[in-house]
Amino acid sequence: MAYATVTELTGFLDPEPVPAGAARLLDRASRDVDLALECAIYAVDAGGLPTDAGIAATLKEATLEQAAWRIENGEEHGIASPAGSAAIGSVNVTRAASGAAGSGSVGDLGAQAYNVLRLAGLAADGPVIW
Template identity: 45%
Template sequence: MTSVVQGRTVTLVARMRAYPDGPLVDVTGLTITITPIAGGAAVVGPTSVGITHPGTGTYGYPWATPDALPKGDYLAAWAGTYLGDPVTADEVVTVLARPAAGAYASVDDLEDWLGSTPANAALLLVRASRDVNRALLCAVYEVDDDGLPTSDAYLEALRMATLEQVAGNLGAGNTSGLGRTSGGFTLGRLSVQRATGGSDAASPVKIGALWEQAWNVLQQAGLTGDGPSEPGYC
């Protein structure tokens, strides 16, 4: 499944085949139509304008989503012909709510994740995003004009790490998004801390400024530790 944040552009890709699992083939009269799965009129097309053709049987469409496009799932459906026979392809695209300035996740994201909206949710998300940024100081990845990763996988990792950071803060009783827990130890350049109160087995763990679950999300995406960089960069 493909996802895109409101107001951003995602390139949709279709690979057209003569028959299922057959060779890629060029088609004629290719169009794309994007429709809300929940129902309603198409938000794109059917249109052939903007469709690219980078290789045999492979087509792309850069969908610049409007800022006000309702969040939710959309069906991107491709239709063309090959030797007079119809050829189709489709995929589901999830449009995510646009985060507030300075945050990697939106209030809507947080409500979906927690099942409720905490007080000062937007502020918590901005502060959690700053914590996430501290863990990215040695990560190397391409960014767009807004300073966000061009990789959908990295963008999703930052979003999920931010949500986990807010959840960790709230779970520890930190409703402001500020401060650290006391105690812990240092491992190389990482500071590992335990929350006060409760047994050691049940106490949540912090790695640097991040709660363990938020750190795990970034680690699994390859965004922690020392990545390749210019000498003296980190």
């Protein structure tokens, strides 16, 4: 289940158009956000959504940022070719991994989505409270 709606994405991207398959894009962006939350502990309801309004707002904002990052990087479908290289004769094509140095992202999470989670203390490599 996505942390944001197509209507929210439409408002977030304005004036840019929302791509076809926006609901699927938000589902995938939400999964990207979930992967960054491996060490986060918070209460969820029966549908798996956070019960705390502040955490819910943070996850929605991070999901919208991630969806925008996917669109900007041509990843709105989540099916781009993986990192690596291929050669045909003397032609060699190399695609850097998501999150490679200088790419502005952390793993498959865009920089702005990561910043939202990190500032809220939810990113997997964020602060540890003892």
